[in-house]
Amino acid sequence: MLRIGSRCVRSVPKSSLRVSSTKIGKLFVRSVSDKPEEVFTKLSDENDPQRDAFFKYSWGTWLKNDKQEKEKRITKFSLEGLNSVIDDLYKQSIENAKRLSKSSIPPPAYLPNLTVSLPHNVKIENIGTVNPNEKIRIVSMASIHEGKHHRIYKIDTNAEKSFVLRIPYALDDENTLAYRLKSEVATMDFADLKLGLKVPKVYSFGVNALNPVRQPFILEEYIEGTLLMRSWTPLENDAEDGKSHKDKLNAVINPISKFQAKLAEVKFNAFGSLYFAKDYKTSEESAYEGETNEELKDRWRIGPSVERCLWRKKSTLNFDDRKQYLGPWDISSPLDIVKCTGLLEAENARARLGLVQAHASPEVVAEDILKDQIKTFDNLAKVAPDLINTKTTSIPKMENLLKPRLHHPDLDPMNVILKEDDDVPYLLDFEGSSIKPYILQNTPQFVAYDGPKIYDLEKDIEGYKDMEESEKAKLEFMYKRTRNQFLWEFALNENLPELISSVAPPIKVLRNPYVAAIERKSDEEYLLIEEALLQLAEVWPIFANNKLVNAAEYPLKYSEEEVKKHADALNAYHEKLISQPFAATQGWMPQDMFDNLVQGGILVKNEKGDYVISRTEDA
Template structure:
């Protein structure tokens, strides 16, 4: 049972907008609640699977097993998808750079290295963080050993964007982590991702007091001894916080939320508070000063922090994922943008613009018979219209003239950029076995942007129907069927988890809690939908949010939440009707098509079981399909129709 349906700090805004959200005409706009992803328990194996190879034999075929993708399989183009995620690297080259690292930690700067402030670039295309490369961090060899030797390499995590290896050497008590990105994006994108993530980890550890693995070395390209871009960092021995997260556990006997749920949320909320403890004047992503191009560095509006870090091009995933329709134009849309540019609208407008141009490029390739996406032509053409709408509405989504107005409390604080980590999640937090300290592991795709545009972490985010108190809100709960009771419990627990998160935010940052108010969420929803888009058909979710805004725009204007009285976009009745039909088809597809929500990807153990049981069949072209359901017999047909 929860004490209230809203956080106290948002009540004023909610009262002024009472009934605002109920004005949406659900007859015209489809319900998208079932299209949102469901946060459930993610099971984690206790021990990683290890494959051993002879480190002295570069031609040993057995070592290929640790490079090949094995986390899951795809129903379509499985071989190609796995080949794109191969992370082959030189083990001998890895040994070389680790020894170079150890030598540098003892003797300091080398004559053939160029010292650049906080980082040092080497002739072999590797970069070391000078503050982190020291004997204290890297330990010391035994007296009778002359060099660092790799003992084992174990692949213990295959993520969406990179693979992680644990490296054990003869350095006593010191293991390393090697992170290698999949080669599924352009080299420039991978380069900026690595540079930004390393700088962000260094910044939050130095300025925000956040515990992260110490980064020793990185390379943003393949022209290094390892033969692949990489990050080499400290290994934290511990247990993932995700093992303690059970989002659907029952309340206690006193009807209060479980302490374990609150404990996990509090740990994540503490990280969230620290990430938002420093405010910036620019929207973009963090880099080391030495990693920024002179054009940006020499701009008088560029934000430089402590002569070490710089706000540079944005590396939020939505700006670089699947941009195969762009022809070297991506940098145009990546910023950075300062307050003089209207940083809130700039990031929304440029996300709409980059997606719009990407869709146009893909459509042009189809028209020129130079693309295999002919089946997606209609969807891509619809994307062009949707992202054009997002670009056009960007300047109108928030009334930025309310800084001295009480309609939105603390608006100025909400507009200040701060660090947003899209991977702030129990899955990316490890609790150290040594002293119980939580470490935040992953900062890929981190961005500095206004808090008003920051969504709640995905593990607690929930946009479906709300139940705060089952007994009060559903008096006839005991009379419901078991299935209906389970559904109500599910809704309550998802509501509870989100409430606990918002309560934790209010306790730590009460001046920011108004960003969780429904009208504010609705105003940022088109941007959020574009930012979190996973599939081509998800453009429909952006239009859905735009249409919801359209229906209550006049109320938003009356309450001074937007500055323009007229809704900035035009929709015909035919377009709205088509949208509702297309969204219904997408919903039906997700319900009836196995693994549609994961774009045909299946976890490997489940995939193997489906093949073994004969439910999943391999076709001649290498794709997989599910075994058709048997046709019902005449007797079963008669039974289903009630005939005797």
């Protein structure tokens, strides 16, 4: 933590902290068990090495390439620059109070210092006040969350107001980060002003390192509260009365389902992602029709999609080459999203393969994996045009499932905070939000389950009562996962009855290849996409007879040899996940767990500097 006075900063190096993770709100706050040594540094001394630890990633360790992974996640920024941005917001709030009415919603303000502020949020009650002869200044800072894609700092000022500073990791090129930030802020603005959702107010943002903060950033409202995840007990046992467990689970499911229903209210004019009008001048078409509020008319546009799968690990491709696959897509062509996803991934794999073959690749990846990826993603693009018959009458209200609707990729109790004063739920972190047809929007991960369905243990499982306890435990796990998904789908029917057909089993099978593609995290997970394509081949004739797809014959042909090769590769992949700890997280593990495993001699460093499981008998 940094304690900031008028002239100096008191810095606590992370290396001197003994920590435990405590979930508070959306954020993780580190509790200090021993008082560390305090280190002093001048606020203006940007090059003081003693403050560097404050910006370094420390919430986990990678078993391989740890140093390189952590260097990508250093978020060093200018404290003086941040102070100047906040001080400027304070001055803006005073001016806004003079010239704007309480209900006024002016357009975003694009400022000479290359930041953008949202004047309707920059109000005295949000920014705070100081004495007339005093300048606003930061008095303390704390690093409170080191996430997958960004770092979060809590900023306290002498105006007795707190802010959240979000800085994305430099995992993507500058253009990609700029598009992502612009779209995220515009989407939060839309959710607030148009949909009336409870979201953190954004005060200021910058999309590159040329602003005073010297990093891309979002400065937003700090919300004190409790993480909804604290109430989520997915393996809750059924109560004897059959009611209380559902009430407990629905206390989490229902508010998230209501968020989803609000997000789906507006039907847009295209598929892609939201931007402020000034940030996407390519289109002059408003994002949606029928706006009656003059101040909101033409405030937003639909531009290239920022869905994570379309940007993640695509630096091998030139940015301009990528843009052709990112939309926006015409409202008449919903399946172009699937096709472009496949084409982009195939092109990216080709570019990576070229580097590997030229011995110029910075990554270690087998040529065979990249070649198989290319084939799989080309297959996805080939199937896409015939994947769903958009004119079918076999699916009720198909026209509703195809309309462009806002999709939040992290509808999850980890992303909802209950405000401290009134327990009102706030939806956080809109990164990667996009506009796509509801038929392509998958069940949220916290309730999604694609395993065997068990709705009643005793009725569905013959001889259940007489089974071994270990076998019962496996079946109970399946039952509880089935139950949780059913509760989610029941809430969907309550809140969005016109879209309930999206969870029909045939629809799930049809979109499974696309869902596997957008949720892919590692190179070998292309196998899950190919598996979904093979499963689709088996049921295609039935779907064709029921006019659910656009072609009588499946567009792909698989030989027996190809099917066997795939089955062997998929089995080997699953065995790897079982035999190699943390393979599913690409070798990352929480820092406290890593420290304990090293101290216990279970993890040891090899000659390459990577960590492996000890093979000694003692381990």
